[in-house]
Amino acid sequence: MFSVTLKNQIFKSMCAFSAVSVLLIVLGMLITLVVESFPALRHFGFLNFLTTADWNYSKEIFGALRPLTGTVISSIIALIAAVPVAVGTAIFLTELCPDKLRRPIGTAVELLAAIPSIIYGMWGLLVFAPFMEKYVEPVVSASLGNLPIIGNFFQANTQGGVGLLTASLVLAIMIIPFIASISRDAFNQVPDMLKESAYGLGATRWETLYQVVIPYSRNAMAGGIIIAMGRALGETMAVAYVIGNRHAPLDSIFSPYSTITSVMANEFNEAANLQMSSLFALALILFLANFLAIIAANRFLPAKK
Amino acid sequence: MAEQKSPPEDILNVNNLSFYYGKNLALNQVTLPIRKNRITSLIGPSGCGKTTLLRCFNRMHDLYPNNRYEGEILMNSHNILEKNVDIIALRSSLGMVFQKPTPFPMSVFDNIAYGLKLKNIRNQNTLKEKVEKALRQAALWDEVKDRLKENATGLSGGQQQRLSIARTLAVEPMVMLFDECTSALDPISTQKIEDLIVDLKEEMTIVAVTHNMQQAARISDYTALMYIGKLVEYDETDNIFTRPKNKMTEEYVSGRFG
Ligand SMILES: Nc1ncnc2c1ncn2[C@@H]1O[C@H](COP(=O)(O)OP(=O)(O)O)[C@@H](O)[C@H]1O
Ligand SMILES: [Mg+2]
Numbered sequence: 001m002f003s004v005t006l007k008n009q010i011f012k013s014m015c016a017f018s019a020v021s022v023l024l025i026v027l028g029m030l031i032t033l034v035v036e037s038f039p040a041l042r043h044f045g046f047l048n049f050l051t052t053a054d055w056n057y058s059k060e061i062f063g064a065l066r067p068l069t070g071t072v073i074s075s076i077i078a079l080i081a082a083v084p085v086a087v088g089t090a091i092f093l094t095e096l097c098p099d100k101l102r103r104p105i106g107t108a109v110e111l112l113a114a115i116p117s118i119i120y121g122m123w124g125l126l127v128f129a130p131f132m133e134k135y136v137e138p139v140v141s142a143s144l145g146n147l148p149i150i151g152n153f154f155q156a157n158t159q160g161g162v163g164l165l166t167a168s169l170v171l172a173i174m175i176i177p178f179i180a181s182i183s184r185d186a187f188n189q190v191p192d193m194l195k196e197s198a199y200g201l202g203a204t205r206w207e208t209l210y211q212v213v214i215p216y217s218r219n220a221m222a223g224g225i226i227i228a229m230g231r232a233l234g235e236t237m238a239v240a241y242v243i244g245n246r247h248a249p250l251d252s253i254f255s256p257y258s259t260i261t262s263v264m265a266n267e268f269n270e271a272a273n274l275q276m277s278s279l280f281a282l283a284l285i286l287f288l289a290n291f292l293a294i295i296a297a298n299r300f301l302p303a304k305k
Numbered sequence: 306m307a308e309q310k311s312p313p314e315d316i317l318n319v320n321n322l323s324f325y326y327g328k329n330l331a332l333n334q335v336t337l338p339i340r341k342n343r344i345t346s347l348i349g350p351s352g353c354g355k356t357t358l359l360r361c362f363n364r365m366h367d368l369y370p371n372n373r374y375e376g377e378i379l380m381n382s383h384n385i386l387e388k389n390v391d392i393i394a395l396r397s398s399l400g401m402v403f404q405k406p407t408p409f410p411m412s413v414f415d416n417i418a419y420g421l422k423l424k425n426i427r428n429q430n431t432l433k434e435k436v437e438k439a440l441r442q443a444a445l446w447d448e449v450k451d452r453l454k455e456n457a458t459g460l461s462g463g464q465q466q467r468l469s470i471a472r473t474l475a476v477e478p479m480v481m482l483f484d485e486c487t488s489a490l491d492p493i494s495t496q497k498i499e500d501l502i503v504d505l506k507e508e509m510t511i512v513a514v515t516h517n518m519q520q521a522a523r524i525s526d527y528t529a530l531m532y533i534g535k536l537v538e539y540d541e542t543d544n545i546f547t548r549p550k551n552k553m554t555e556e557y558v559s560g561r562f563g
């Protein structure tokens with residue numbers, strides 16, 4: 001028979017072992033990324049690698065600039081499109097929705113978040129991209145496309161709707177449920193007494209919402225948005241299907257472009273030597289970007305106890 | 306309390322008021338007056354309906370579905386429980402202070418100015434004047450006059466509660482509703498708030514829920530004892546504590562139940 005203290009001891013060491021092994025796995029990954037990307041980073045130089053636009057197999061010149069801008073721009077567009085819709089959804093769920101519908105709609109939002117991203121990718125390619133090409137691109141290029149200077153940037157392309165904006169919007173749709181459920185949880189945590197204080201002073205529902213509930217939830221929402229951005233930065237399958245993975249200057253928001261993840265997903269199988277090492281260098285950059293996003297999110301999210 | 310021989314006029318009259326949370330009867334045929342410029346205490350054991358009654362006065366129950374009032378609360382001979390009453394206006398003439406401080410996530414100044422801005426008072430000088438007046442009334446001005454731009458959540462608990470009071474006073478309500486507003490505070494903060502409540506009755510009417518009988522005895526002019534949703538006895542505070550008419554009141558104020 002084990003004594004109670006011995007049992008506790010064993011349990012404690014097992015927990016400690018699990019915790020440490022998680023740390024070791026992360027460290028191991030980081031080490032792999034650094035070691036594998038070393039040849040490329042030594043060959044090009046880290047800064048040079050970051051600022052080189054070329055990705056050229058025959059000349060053996062690889063730079064992160066385009067995939068990196070593709071990743072950043074698509075994530076930013078995704079956030080800009082997703083945040084208003086998501087916050088609106090959260091407001092609807094907490095303040096407007098009839099009680100009976102609250103649970104079904106809430107569950108639907110959570111289900112949406114659980115759909116594997118490759119399904120978003122397939123849907124994006126087969127349904128959304130043709131829709132963009134047929135309905136959105138003509139309208140936008142006929143209007144914004146005529147503006148001086150920036151007009152070119154809104155010209156349609158003829159690639160079946162595949163491109164940077166399409167990828168960004170598919171990303172947006174993917175992260176909406178995520179931001180919506182975090183915002184909803186944040187709104188639900190606002191103490192009733194605080195809301196009632198506003199009502200008690202003669203505030204309407206909307207005044208209470210905009211002036212008390214949303215400011216009170218600001219930090220939790222900001223944390224959620226940063227985590228969502230981390231997801232958008234690292235999202236692979238949904239983007240790889242619809243961005244077109246083209247190594248060329250970005251001439252229009254509708255043009256095919258690349259992101260870090262789309263380059264990796266498309267080229268990893270056939271790459272070798274310097275190209276392979278450059279892919280690892282891209283991975284390292286993404287890893288660091290995500291790491292920063294998580295640190296930033298933790299600054300905002302209330303400490304969990 | 307010397308010259309209160311002839312009872313002052315009533316500002317509110319609760320007549321046969323019953324209240325239901327869904328099917329749950331929480332107030333049962335309550336009838337009592339609220340006298341103008343006086344302090345009325347609501348006392349009684351936990352769960353007897355004090356908060357429920359207080360929240361009828363400013364229709365706070367309307368925020369939640371399935372709540373139902375029966376009977377009437379008359380104010381200037383109008384029943385404020387009627388459907389077509391302007392609840393926004395009602396709430397700004399009956400201010401409420403809660404058990405715990407509820408500073409809004411904004412500066413001290415903006416907290417106090419909040420209710421004024423809801424009433425579309427935008428003139429900076431008017432706002433400044435009214436904010437200062439409210440903070441002085443709540444005995445908080447000296448402590449925060451140099452911190453008006455700081456976030457209100459940085460104040461101490463007692464200061465936050467006086468801030469909540471000042472914020473309510475700023476809109477110049479006719480009646481102040483206090484719900485155990487000192488229950489989360491230390492004795493010194495409690496003392497300050499009791500003092501300011503007593504000062505306030507010069508200008509307005511006060512209804513204060515408390516489960517602290519000494520507090521009711523110290524500050525109030527009239528006291529109502531409730532038990533399981535019913536009014537047991539309502540009288541001048543002196544009578545309730547020294548010559549109660551009801552046996553249950555006598556037992557309650559002498560601490561034998563509750
Ligand atoms: N939101 C609510 N829904 C249902 N029942 C409630 C609610 N709030 C209070 N009650 C019930 O109403 C009764 C009176 O409660 P309350 O007015 O809070 O008592 P007190 O303030 O005197 O302690 C209690 O039985 C309580 O359980
Ligand atoms: Mg109560």
